[in-house]
Amino acid sequence: MTDPLSRVFAALADPTRRDMVARLTEADHTVNDLAAPYDVSLQAVSKHLKVLEEAGLVTRTRDAQRRPVHLEAEVFDLMTKWIERYRRRAEERFTRLDAALARMQDEDPTNTAIPTKQEGTAS
Amino acid sequence: MTTMQTPETRYTEAAIEADAKVPAIHIWRDFRATPAQLFRAHTDPEIFSSWVGPTGIGADITHWEARDGGSWSYTARGSDGREDFETSFHGCFHTVREDRIVQTFTWDGMPDGVALETLTFEDLGDGRTRLHAVSLCDSFEDRDAWLRSGMEVGVNDGYAAIDRMLAEGSL
Numbered sequence: 638m639t640d641p642l643s644r645v646f647a648a649l650a651d652p653t654r655r656d657m658v659a660r661l662t663e664a665d666h667t668v669n670d671l672a673a674p675y676d677v678s679l680q681a682v683s684k685h686l687k688v689l690e691e692a693g694l695v696t697r698t699r700d701a702q703r704r705p706v707h708l709e710a711e712v713f714d715l716m717t718k719w720i721e722r723y724r725r726r727a728e729e730r731f732t733r734l735d736a737a738l739a740r741m742q743d744e745d746p747t748n749t750a751i752p753t754k755q756e757g758t759a760s
Numbered sequence: 761m762t763t764m765q766t767p768e769t770r771y772t773e774a775a776i777e778a779d780a781k782v783p784a785i786h787i788w789r790d791f792r793a794t795p796a797q798l799f800r801a802h803t804d805p806e807i808f809s810s811w812v813g814p815t816g817i818g819a820d821i822t823h824w825e826a827r828d829g830g831s832w833s834y835t836a837r838g839s840d841g842r843e844d845f846e847t848s849f850h851g852c853f854h855t856v857r858e859d860r861i862v863q864t865f866t867w868d869g870m871p872d873g874v875a876l877e878t879l880t881f882e883d884l885g886d887g888r889t890r891l892h893a894v895s896l897c898d899s900f901e902d903r904d905a906w907l908r909s910g911m912e913v914g915v916n917d918g919y920a921a922i923d924r925m926l927a928e929g930s931l
Contacts, residue, residue: 650781723776727789736811
């Protein structure tokens with residue numbers, strides 16, 4: 638799994654990491670802050686952070702002493718964009734399928750399983 | 761990217777989820793139709809070709825045998841607003857049942873890649889039927905290439921039309 642999107646999905650496959658990312662969407666946090674709500678060791682949290690860092694989802698400021706963890710929003714945006722584009726293509730196909738189904742119903746007036754009240758453009 | 765599902769969820773528009781654990785893409789969509797009608801729209805070649813291909817052009821079914829162990833192939837033609845394209849797909853029907861179709865799916869441009877598609881038609885009991893499509897790909901790389909393909913292959917009529925209108929200054 639070398640390509641960036643796969644790394645992002647793999648990184649987000651873990652519920653703790655998903656939760657950490659959700660909290661980072663609101664503000665940067667230090668590792669101690671991030672670890673506080675979880676019943677796991679600081680090392681375990683650092684390990685999760687490393688996975689998120691390798692996926693490009695978070696960065697840590699080198700110079701600041703607190704080294705807060707920062708969410709890289711662009712990586713998220715890219716993924717969302719790909720998925721949304723794919724979804725819209727599927728939806729275009731399904732809109733055509735809606736029309737095909739409406740035509741089938743017109744051709745088969747004996748079909749009583751469908752309410753006669755049609756929505757919008759379906760009739 | 762996470763789709764929250766409750767019993768009341770209605771998919772009036774397509775919902776999509778890229779599975780984080782296995783290289784699969786899930787799509788859900790509700791249709792105002794019976795499961796039998798949705799099944800027919802996926803197995804009758806004439807009806808299938810009327811909606812699967814690009815708007816106004818459709819697809820040419822080159823082979824169609826919608827039964828367990830049968831196979832299918834079709835070619836879609838269209839234009840991305842700049843140039844015409846032709847793309848073809850083929851696969852085998854594994855299970856063809858009123859509530860479920862299982863088939864393989866290969867894009868002929870990448871003949872060694874094969875996805876396993878499972879379509880289920882769930883009667884929602886109010887004149888609507890839910891389609892749930894799962895495409896299980898060979899690898900995360902292949903799955904993500906599918907997700908990205910919308911960026912590269914201009915089969916999106918809507919975007920192409922907007923691009924054209926923008927270029928002509930009519931937007």
